[in-house]
Amino acid sequence: MSITVHQVIGGAGPYDAITTQALRYRKLFDEWGWKGRDTAVHIDPRVGDRFASLRSLAPAPTDVVFAQYSAYTPGLGELLASHPRSLVLCQNITPPEWFWAHDPLTALQCYLGRREAKRVMGAATVPAGASRYTAEEFGASTVIPILFEPERYGAPGPDERPGPSGTAGPPADGGEILFVGRLCPHKRHDALIRTVALLRARHRPRATLRIVGEPVNEGYGAEVQQLGRLLLGDAFTWDRGLTQQELADRYRSAHVLCCMSEHEGFCVPILEAFHFGLPVVGRPSGGVAEVAGDAALLTDEPHLGVVAGLLDVVLGDAELRAELRERGRARLRVYDEGTTAAALRAAVEEVVARTPAVV
Missing domain, CATH: 3.40.50 (Rossmann fold)
Structure with a gap:
């Protein structure tokens, strides 16, 4: 036709x-x-x-x-x-x-x-x-x-990210948390920054946060950056204007994707995380739970310390990460x-x- x-x-x-x-x-x-x-x-x-x-x-x-x-x-x-x-x-x-x-x-x-x-x-x-x-x-x-289209991102890389001294997995007192998405208020970068600050204070003092995305405007981008520097110092990184290859490299170097958004119609970064074998932690807002299915650890508990605890559990449990990777690959087949x-x-x-x- x-x-x-x-x-x-x-x-x-x-x-x-x-x-x-x-x-x-x-x-x-x-x-x-x-x-x-x-x-x-x-x-x-x-x-x-x-x-x-x-x-x-x-x-x-x-x-x-x-x-x-x-x-x-x-x-x-x-x-x-x-x-x-x-x-x-x-x-x-x-x-x-x-x-x-x-x-x-x-x-x-x-x-x-x-x-x-x-x-x-x-x-x-x-x-x-x-x-x-x-x-x-x-x-x-x-x-x-x-x-x-997974082919746009290239090869996923190793199942476990390189750790200290060539070992696999995140270091015992650290790990890189990643979030990808436009810097907008409803995506709650502020809550994410505070969650990682709690993770560092209570569980993993060397944990780091990297966010990737263009801001809704420069003023809001500056607000997010200021809060990140205030609460996390050098453990905070904001990347923008990345090429597809550079974005893929950010996924390959991270240990977990954390989404604290309050409103998502779909949330493509969840599928991107699954492609790269990243475990996903966050809130089940909007379409997040639908896309993630049983392949993510999601909680609607308002206390940020609960999410910080989930991040610590995922970063510290290789068996759990392996299970989430397999479930993530299964979700990719759905999409x-x-x-x-x-x-x-x-x-x-x-x-x-x-x-x-x-x-």
């Missing part, structure tokens, strides 16, 4: 997860022989000519408009209302209260995005979510998970690229099947 699929995203940028997904989806569409254009409302010059302006999109009635919806997207509601064939994949829209004090513009975009979600999802021929959590939150029944690609293709074909009379 020859189909033309035009993609729509709110903003196209060099480090944005939605942009990365759109480029992966286009690669699949090319493999399937499906034509179409990729468009965005806001386009960062660093992405080159891969995206055209949404204003230039004039789809034929037989074309499918495929929108990834993660924030207020001007013009999208009007396009969907006037076009007979559409698939809207809601990735995640963070509640605005997390941003008002730190980035009012982002807060406004989230507020408008959540307010418009009902209209946007309701106008879609097929509405979908990237996780069951997101689908249910925004009134959809179709789930199209994040397209995870196999072929499975996700099949879900995406089925959803697009369902759009076409529901509108057979379009000419």
